[in-house]
Amino acid sequence: MIYTNAYESPLGSILLAGDEQGLTGLWFTEGSRYVGLGLNSGAQRRETDYFDRTKEWLDVYFTGRDPGFLPKLHLTGSDFRRRVGEIMCEIPYGQTVTYGWIAQRIAAERGLARMSAQAVGGAVGRNPICILVPCHRVVGANGNLTGYGGGMARKKALLELEGNDMRRFTLPAKGAY
Numbered sequence: 740m741i742y743t744n745a746y747e748s749p750l751g752s753i754l755l756a757g758d759e760q761g762l763t764g765l766w767f768t769e770g771s772r773y774v775g776l777g778l779n780s781g782a783q784r785r786e787t788d789y790f791d792r793t794k795e796w797l798d799v800y801f802t803g804r805d806p807g808f809l810p811k812l813h814l815t816g817s818d819f820r821r822r823v824g825e826i827m828c829e830i831p832y833g834q835t836v837t838y839g840w841i842a843q844r845i846a847a848e849r850g851l852a853r854m855s856a857q858a859v860g861g862a863v864g865r866n867p868i869c870i871l872v873p874c875h876r877v878v879g880a881n882g883n884l885t886g887y888g889g890g891m892a893r894k895k896a897l898l899e900l901e902g903n904d905m906r907r908f909t910l911p912a913k914g915a916y
Contacts, residue, residue, distance in 0.1 A: 740758065740781075740783065741756060741778060741779065741782040742758065742782065742785040742787060742790075743756050743782045743784050744757075744790040746793070746794055748767075749801050750767065750897075751768065751893075752768045753767055753768065754775060755790055755793060756775070756777075757787060758813060761811035762790070762868060763813050763868070764776070764777065764778070765869050765871060766867070766889070767869065770889070770890045771869075771889045771890065773865060773888050776865070776867060777815070777867065789811040790810075792810035793810045795810075796808065800870065800900075801900070803901075803902070809828065809871060810871070812871065812872070815867065819845075820865070823859055824862075824866060824872050827841075827866065827872050827873055827874055827876070827877065828871075828872055830873055832901055833901040833903060834876065835878045835882075835903065837856075837878055837879065837880055838859045838860045838877055838878075838879060838880075839856040839880060841863075842854040842856045842858070845859070860885070864888060874888070875887055875894045875898060876901075881909070882908045883908070883909045891910070891911060
């Protein structure tokens, strides 16, 4: 069974989704790609412990502090997508890594000479649990701020909230976000 809930953040309304194992989705509802991807019409609105913990986490996070814990997550998708999600969960608050760095790490784990940063980008871009699985902390080579499913303005806002010096990043042209 899939459950849903909602949260009002300073950056807009958020849809939460989960199952018996934990949180499976967290999307900004306006201006986001992939909102509710994988949800079906049978999803039921419900209160759960992991939704309560997620809201607690978000309350702390939106004050500009590292919550220091994660609610129960249930990463779904292919082995590759789940591994990219696990690596994103290891990116410290207020820091960033590149798509290439994640690709190199997975290549090393799998004994490969190299891995495509674009393949990593595809997995990062379809991350169903934004903010908590911090895809906003993944940037392009040389600090290029690339796409974000919740919109580039939100990616920028989340990075600023975490205390990042935005002068070290290259923003896309105004019309690109």
